Amino acid sequence: MEMITLNNGIEMPLLGLGVLRTTADETEEMVKTALLNDYRLIDTAAGYMNEKAVGKGIKASGIPRKEIFLTSKLWITDTGYENTLKAFERTLKLLDTNYLDLWLIHQPYGDVFGSWKAMNELLDKKLIRAIGVSNFYEDQLMNLICNGGGVVPAVNQIETHIYKQNRKELEFMTQEGITMEAWSPFASGIENVFENEILMDMATKRNVSVSQIILRWLTQRGIIAIPKTTHVNRMIENINSFDFKLTDSDMEIISQLNKDHSVYPSHRDPEFIKMLSQQKLTFEV
Numbered sequence: 001m002e003m004i005t006l007n008n009g010i011e012m013p014l015l016g017l018g019v020l021r022t023t024a025d026e027t028e029e030m031v032k033t034a035l036l037n038d039y040r041l042i043d044t045a046a047g048y049m050n051e052k053a054v055g056k057g058i059k060a061s062g063i064p065r066k067e068i069f070l071t072s073k074l075w076i077t078d079t080g081y082e083n084t085l086k087a088f089e090r091t092l093k094l095l096d097t098n099y100l101d102l103w104l105i106h107q108p109y110g111d112v113f114g115s116w117k118a119m120n121e122l123l124d125k126k127l128i129r130a131i132g133v134s135n136f137y138e139d140q141l142m143n144l145i146c147n148g149g150g151v152v153p154a155v156n157q158i159e160t161h162i163y164k165q166n167r168k169e170l171e172f173m174t175q176e177g178i179t180m181e182a183w184s185p186f187a188s189g190i191e192n193v194f195e196n197e198i199l200m201d202m203a204t205k206r207n208v209s210v211s212q213i214i215l216r217w218l219t220q221r222g223i224i225a226i227p228k229t230t231h232v233n234r235m236i237e238n239i240n241s242f243d244f245k246l247t248d249s250d251m252e253i254i255s256q257l258n259k260d261h262s263v264y265p266s267h268r269d270p271e272f273i274k275m276l277s278q279q280k281l282t283f284e285v
């Protein structure tokens with residue numbers, strides 16, 4: 001597995017498994033299967049309501065915790081200094097672990113500054129190895145860097161795929177020492193990315209799959225990818241995407257596919273922010 005070094009010196013796998021929208025049973029099985037097939041990065045969130053199942057999958061795999069890079073995310077209604085400390089305890093309990101490798105503020109809303117202060121303290125206490133954010137754009141990142149009173153986020157996880165390439169965002173984050181992590185690297189599978197003729201042609205010529213071309217296009221540029229799949233054959237296909245290199249010409253061709261098109265509601269849409277803010281989560285710990 002290729003690794004990337006984050007801005008605090010911690011090494012993170014460039015490819016992992018995402019578990020959004022999977023049931024508890026599916027999640028447990030996926031996590032176990034992925035770990036037994038050489039995955040070492042798992043991406044979950046309080047908001048996915050499956051942290052407990054992730055913890056069970058890790059235990060069932062028998063892979064030692066210290067070999068696994070575990071990411072979770074703080075939900076919008078848990079922001080604020082005290083709430084964040086409470087949410088962290090709950091997340092650790094649900095995941096059945098005593099530390100996180102990476103904890104992200106899931107959305108750039110709520111009391112982000114209170115949360116950042118709490119997360120910096122947890123980082124200092126070595127209860128989290130790296131802290132970061134998700135769905136933050138340049139203005140929000142700069143605000144946190146300048147006014148957050150703590151460290152620069154190690155990672156920003158944002159929607160990134162062939163139809164939403166975020167080249168300007170990547171340039172900014174690289175300049176600020178923030179690693180980009182691509183959520184929905186296959187555009188959630190709802191935009192026919194696997195049937196794109198240009199990518200199919202590129203894949204056929206190299207005797208690889210379209211999924212492998214897409215993942216290599218990300219990881220070769222130092223972008224972490226967390227594709228979701230419930231199928232073991234696809235998990236194996238996705239993780240085996242490191243043993244070839246795309247040329248500059250391939251990269252240029254793929255860059256032409258960009259449409260700046262999201263497959264999700266915008267995190268800048270007031271109605272979406274309102275909807276997220278009204279989703280108070282309840283957990284059985």
Ligand SMILES: NC(=O)c1ccc[n+]([C@@H]2O[C@H](COP(=O)([O-])OP(=O)(O)OC[C@H]3O[C@@H](n4cnc5c(N)ncnc54)[C@H](OP(=O)(O)O)[C@@H]3O)[C@@H](O)[C@H]2O)c1
Pocket residue numbers: 017018019020021043044106134135157158182183184185186187188189194211226227228229230231234235237238
């Ligand atoms: N931070 C955020 O706000 C945020 C938001 C969205 C997502 N995420 C993270 O990003 C992860 C991935 O995003 P996503 O779940 O939206 O979707 P995705 O990874 O872009 O796409 C998943 C889809 O692709 C299919 N697929 C996966 N590998 C394949 C392969 N090799 N060949 C053919 N089809 C394949 C899956 O089908 P099967 O499952 O049927 O195989 C599924 O339909 C999430 O699980 C989550 O961890 C974060």
